Structures are given as C-alpha cells and as structure tokens.
Amino acid sequence: MARPGEPHQAAAILCDYLAELGGRELAELKNAAEVAIQVMGITFTVYSEGNMIDRAWPFDIVPRIIPLAEWQKTEAGLKQRVQALNLFIDDLYHGQKIVKDKVLPAEVLAQSANFRQQCVGIHPPNNIWAHICGSDIVRDKDGTLYVLEDNLRVPSGVSYMLENRNVTKRILPELFQTGRIQPVDDYTGQLYDMLVSMSPRPGDDPQVVVMTPGIYNSAYFEHSYLAQQMGVELVEGSDLVVDDDDVVHMLTVDGRKRVDVIYRRIDDLFLDPEVFNPESALGVPGLMRAWRAGKVALVNAPGAGVADDKVVYAFVPDIIRYYLDQEPLLANVPSYLCMRDKDRQYVLDNLDKLVVKPANESGGYGMLVGPHSTKKERKAFAELIKANPRNYMAQPTLKLSTAPTLIDDQLEPRHVDLRPFILSGKDSTYVTTGGLTRVALTKGSLVVNSSQGGGSKDTWIVDLK
Amino acid sequence: MLSRVAENIYWLARYLERAEDTARLINVTSNLLLDFPRTTRLDWDSLVTISGAEETFDEHYDNRSADNVLNFLCVDERYSGSIFSSLGYARENLRTTRDIMPREIWEELNTLYLDIHKQSGAGMSSRKRDAFMKRVIRSCQSINGVIEGSLSHTQVHTFLMLGRNLERADMTTRIIDVRSANLLPRSPEELTPFESLQWMSVLKSLTGYQMYRQQIRLRVNGPDVLRFLLQDDAFPRAVASCLGQMSFELEDLPGHENAQALVDKLLSQLINADLVALAHEPDVLHDFVDELQIAFNELHQSIADLYFSGRYRGQSQSQVA
Numbered sequence: 001m002a003r004p005g006e007p008h009q010a011a012a013i014l015c016d017y018l019a020e021l022g023g024r025e026l027a028e029l030k031n032a033a034e035v036a037i038q039v040m041g042i043t044f045t046v047y048s049e050g051n052m053i054d055r056a057w058p059f060d061i062v063p064r065i066i067p068l069a070e071w072q073k074t075e076a077g078l079k080q081r082v083q084a085l086n087l088f089i090d091d092l093y094h095g096q097k098i099v100k101d102k103v104l105p106a107e108v109l110a111q112s113a114n115f116r117q118q119c120v121g122i123h124p125p126n127n128i129w130a131h132i133c134g135s136d137i138v139r140d141k142d143g144t145l146y147v148l149e150d151n152l153r154v155p156s157g158v159s160y161m162l163e164n165r166n167v168t169k170r171i172l173p174e175l176f177q178t179g180r181i182q183p184v185d186d187y188t189g190q191l192y193d194m195l196v197s198m199s200p201r202p203g204d205d206p207q208v209v210v211m212t213p214g215i216y217n218s219a220y221f222e223h224s225y226l227a228q229q230m231g232v233e234l235v236e237g238s239d240l241v242v243d244d245d246d247v248v249h250m251l252t253v254d255g256r257k258r259v260d261v262i263y264r265r266i267d268d269l270f271l272d273p274e275v276f277n278p279e280s281a282l283g284v285p286g287l288m289r290a291w292r293a294g295k296v297a298l299v300n301a302p303g304a305g306v307a308d309d310k311v312v313y314a315f316v317p318d319i320i321r322y323y324l325d326q327e328p329l330l331a332n333v334p335s336y337l338c339m340r341d342k343d344r345q346y347v348l349d350n351l352d353k354l355v356v357k358p359a360n361e362s363g364g365y366g367m368l369v370g371p372h373s374t375k376k377e378r379k380a381f382a383e384l385i386k387a388n389p390r391n392y393m394a395q396p397t398l399k400l401s402t403a404p405t406l407i408d409d410q411l412e413p414r415h416v417d418l419r420p421f422i423l424s425g426k427d428s429t430y431v432t433t434g435g436l437t438r439v440a441l442t443k444g445s446l447v448v449n450s451s452q453g454g455g456s457k458d459t460w461i462v463d464l465k
Numbered sequence: 466m467l468s469r470v471a472e473n474i475y476w477l478a479r480y481l482e483r484a485e486d487t488a489r490l491i492n493v494t495s496n497l498l499l500d501f502p503r504t505t506r507l508d509w510d511s512l513v514t515i516s517g518a519e520e521t522f523d524e525h526y527d528n529r530s531a532d533n534v535l536n537f538l539c540v541d542e543r544y545s546g547s548i549f550s551s552l553g554y555a556r557e558n559l560r561t562t563r564d565i566m567p568r569e570i571w572e573e574l575n576t577l578y579l580d581i582h583k584q585s586g587a588g589m590s591s592r593k594r595d596a597f598m599k600r601v602i603r604s605c606q607s608i609n610g611v612i613e614g615s616l617s618h619t620q621v622h623t624f625l626m627l628g629r630n631l632e633r634a635d636m637t638t639r640i641i642d643v644r645s646a647n648l649l650p651r652s653p654e655e656l657t658p659f660e661s662l663q664w665m666s667v668l669k670s671l672t673g674y675q676m677y678r679q680q681i682r683l684r685v686n687g688p689d690v691l692r693f694l695l696q697d698d699a700f701p702r703a704v705a706s707c708l709g710q711m712s713f714e715l716e717d718l719p720g721h722e723n724a725q726a727l728v729d730k731l732l733s734q735l736i737n738a739d740l741v742a743l744a745h746e747p748d749v750l751h752d753f754v755d756e757l758q759i760a761f762n763e764l765h766q767s768i769a770d771l772y773f774s775g776r777y778r779g780q781s782q783s784q785v786a
Binding site: 214215224225227228233234235236238239241250251252253254255256 | 466467468469471557560561563564565620624718719772774775
C-alpha cells in the first residue's frame, strides 16, 4: 500500500476482491491454505535439543503486490549489483586492485572472516563466484527501496517462493485469470541452465547434483525440492569421492558416475576436511583439489562469501562505481562502520536508535534492535563493539513498509521484506519475478525470519498496461 | 541411483515388512494360546525368544507376562525391533527419500507412526491387541498397494522388492519357528490332539489358510504346511516365492552374479529338505530355520557390499568382490 487505506493501482483488483469477502470467508481461505500446505508437505525444520520438528510453513494468504514497471527498475539494479560483486570477488582473489587503489580499506579485507586464502589465484568457470545471490530488499516509509544485505553463501528460501505461488493459485484461482500476474515457475529451469553452463565438460550432458548436509538441516525441504524439480540427484558428502585424477564421482548402484557441477548447500568450512575443518563429516575429502583443478564446478564458489559481509556491504555502492563506472541503481541503507572512529562514537551514543549487526551472521542472529532493547543489552553490546569494532556495523531503524496481512479474520498491516534471487550464468543474469516476501506476523515487529517466528506471502509482479 | 539412497530404500522396505510381520507373529501366538490347554509350556515368553531379544527384554521388565511382552514387541522404543521402532526407522528413511517416492506413502506411514506414537504413551494391553495388529497390518498393506500401483519399475522398485522379500522370507521362517524345539512341549502325546490346530494357526497368521486349502485340499498336516510355506513358489509369503522374487529382481542390477548364486543355493537347499522329518522333529526344524536365517544374513551382506558401498565398478572387479 502506498499510504494506509489507499491502495496503489496494482493492488486495486485484489482489494476489491478481498473487500467482498467477509471475515468468515477469509478465515475459510486461510484454512484452505493451511490444509494445502499440510497436504503438499511444505515444511521447514527446526532442530533443537536432539529433536527434529518439521513445522508447516507459515503463510499469509494475502499476496503482496508490486507493479511491473517498478519491478523492472529493481531487477536492473540487482543485476548491476551482482555483476559488480562478482568482479569484486574475482579481484580479491587475484590482483586486489580495489585495495591497491584504496577504494576498499586494506583492514576490511585483512579481517574478513569469509575471505578464503585457499581460493587465491583460482579461476572458476567464466570467472563467476556468486552464481546464486539472495538480496534482501526493504521499502522505507518514503517509498525508497533499499538493499539490506546480499546473501552470497548459501541463500535459501526460493522453494518457498515457488510453493507460495502454488498455494495461492489453489485458493485464489479467480485472480489469476486476468493474466496480469507474472509467472514465477521459470526459476528451476533457469537454475538448471545456469548450473549446466558452469560445467567443465561443456556439451557432454553434464552431471549436476544438489549437495545437502542432510535431513537435520533446516533447509532440507528446499534441497530436496530443488533436486526433485530439476530432476537431479540430491547427494550428501558421503555419496561423493574424489579420485587421484581430481575427478569427482558419485557412488551409485551402477558404479561411479562423474559429477560436473555441484550446487552445494553446505558452508565453505565444511566442504573439504583436507582443506578446511578436518572434523567435518559433511564434506568430501579432495573436493577443493578437484575444484582448483577445474574438474568440477562448485556453486556458489568457495570464498564467494567474502562479499557477504555486512561491512563490505557498506562499500557496495563504491564497488559498483569502481568496477562498472556506473551509478548504483539501488540504494544501500545508510550504514555506520564501527571500525571508523567517528562512526563508532555515533553508534555507541545512539544504540537505542540503531540496529547493530555483526559482520558475518545470518538468520537474524546476534543482532541488537536498539529501540526494542533493554539498557543491559545495550551495555553488553557496547562492550562487544569496543572489543571488536571491525565486526560491527549499524543502521538506522527503517520505518519498514507494511502489507495487509490476515490476522485472525481481519486485514492488518504487517512489516515485510523481499528476497529476490539472482542467477549469474555464463551468458546471462536472471532475476526471479519478485521473490520471497517475508512478513513479521507479530504486531509492530520487524523480525521476518522464519526461524524467529516470521511468515511469508506470495509476491505478485503485476503488469498494469 | 545413489548407493546411499538404495540402502535407505532397501531398509525402508525391510522395516515396514518387519513391523507388519511382527504383528502377524503376535497374532499366531495369540491364536495358538487360545486353542491350547493350559498344561502346555507354550507362552508369550516364546515371542521374546524368537525375536532374539531376551537380554534387552530382561533389562527392562521383571516378568514375561502377556502385557509386558506385548508392550515390548509393539510400542517399546527401547527395543529396536518393536513395531513402533521399526515404523520410526522406516519413517526416517522415507524422509530422506521423499523426493523419489509417491507422496501417499509418506502420508500413510506418517499417520500410522503418529497414531502408534500416541498409543506408546498409553502402553499396550491384551485388550487393545487385536485392533492394534489389524491397524498395523492394514496400513503396511496399503503402503505396499501404493508401491504396486504408482511406483515405476526403476531401481527404486528393485531395492524395495529386495528388502521386502528378504525380510519376509526371514519372518516367515521365524513364524514357522514357533513350531520348533524351543517352543513346543517335548512329549508327542501332549501335542497330537492339537497338531492340526497349531499348523492351522501358523497358516492363518500368514493369511495363508485359504491359499493352502485351494492348493492342497487335504486336512491340514505338518509336512504339507511346511511344504507350502517353505517351497511354494506361488504363495507370496512362502520362502521359495520370496527368494524367487529376489532372483528375478537381482537380474536387473549390474554385477548381480554372486548374490544370485546365493539365492539359487538357498532355493536348492529348500527344495531338497526332508519335510516329513522337519515336521515331526522340532529340534531338526529349529536347526533348519537357524541355517536359513544365517544364509539370509549372508545374502544381505552380499547385496550390501555390492550396492550400498558404491564399490561396484564394473564387471571385472565385481567378480573379485
């Protein structure tokens, strides 16, 4: 909504439709959606204290609407951003020109937790490192879209974007008849094509696999969903071996089968016990050797997470200017870097107004949301910041936009964000139509992560022409 | 197909079959008990012996009362062979292979598991026995129905069939073992009046009574029942039929020669068995069943070595393995 009570044009059809429904009908729709989610088995896994619980995916039936024209601008901005980030990562593992030219301070790189020395000098296929990027976007009260962060390690959520659409089609079929809602189901095809384009053996009907840490991982549903939708094997580390010629094979009933592209949904540090964590039973000994030798493509490339650092994030507009010689099309949220004396002082003086984030956490962990914090929490955070300034950055609390959301049998505004997924392949970059809209179901809350009680809704990119 | 997935699928089928057949084993015993005079030694005890879980049982229970044994075999999660545990393992295995199995199977198994989970809290007793066994057997049958009706005959199907038939052959021999040395009174005078009743209940527990009647048409007697359950190649729970099915399924897998040779050896052992002696000498029958079960283990090992380790690398090397 543009302003409370005043739907923008694209939302008009939806609002008219919902306005005709009473509370009871809305509740029935909500119930139908819950049943569909249960029957379709859309779950996410919460693992705690030795118990594994599959929870039904929390879903709000009211779609979020974005006009196509506006989306196209966002899409262009995302492509620009990811293109620059890929050039940036490649530079960091080769000449480090950007540091030499003093655009990125040397200490940011020196203290990066996700810079992998082991990746220096490696040329992954087509020089692409971040093949799949999930960027989080929010809209401030003034209507500006901001990129909140870029997830370049193993971003998840795309299966829920696809399933949200399937559920919505089941319960609101009437609204899809106008043909103005852009389809999203292209994604798994695009993903497969991108993966194939990374193969070290082009043309040879490459073998692509999805690699999962296993059923205890919270995103296991997604791993198995993507493998199934692409028609490829879902493997665990123990299913793969690397031979003396640095070739990766999977162990099948019919013998060993060469693997060309691994869409790995497992963190860098668990990939290869020979190179990283020797304790890791999730990875494959020799995998890095195979990758370095160019015998297998790893997606995303190890080390790509160096750009998935909330301090590096603050430099992305400069990175775009530096590598592409263009002005950024999408804005960053204004950020204060605690490593800068002046910024740090400001952060320490204004902890109650800011959101403070550690450089390398994900899933909403380890953050301080100033306005909702206690004095004691702020004091503890001040100590953390002083002890390790490079690890913290802060942003003003945005007045996040809201979307109408069904709470009990009423529509109420709730804060939302959006995670589009960007695929970078050999010849093309693809952005999902919209993305995964996450919604904070608790009144006034800004926390949208499903692991922290957030929900999600379908996202409609609507053509108004 | 990935070796790990093949192994999961194979065990999924074994666990499901084990759950169903444990329910059948309990049925045969309760039928026998109803028909038997109180003077005989046969008791619920025998089920603990057959399952080979005496140690585990004694660790957790003071005496072998009917309710204790039932609770142990049906819903005790501390015993890895209980119906509840078997279904739990089957469910975990299915969770990792949901992407390749028809969705109805997950729904059926999940519902059954959750129901039994509820039951496990309340414990099991003789009064609930019948409904419980029926529920388990029926659900396992409907899962098998979905497999037959909606799973393509790919390697997934092959490994399901291998697991199911091996477990089924094993469990049929265990059910036959109810009639063997460990369990029955020694003196023939004590036995004779109930002879055909006993064999009949063995048949019934395998839903084999009608089929037996159609095929044999005679009064139920020991050697014929054994022939039917061990050697028949048409009745799906007969050992020979299970092995024949395995031989047929193995044909589709690369490098199957060793495993198939084991199956063939077992089949000829079965065909040459002296059924009259087996039927009349419980000790000999027990030893024979023991031998079969050892052979089943070897067969399992040979399948596991070849296909679950990812070791198979082609014709020449498989012959060494």
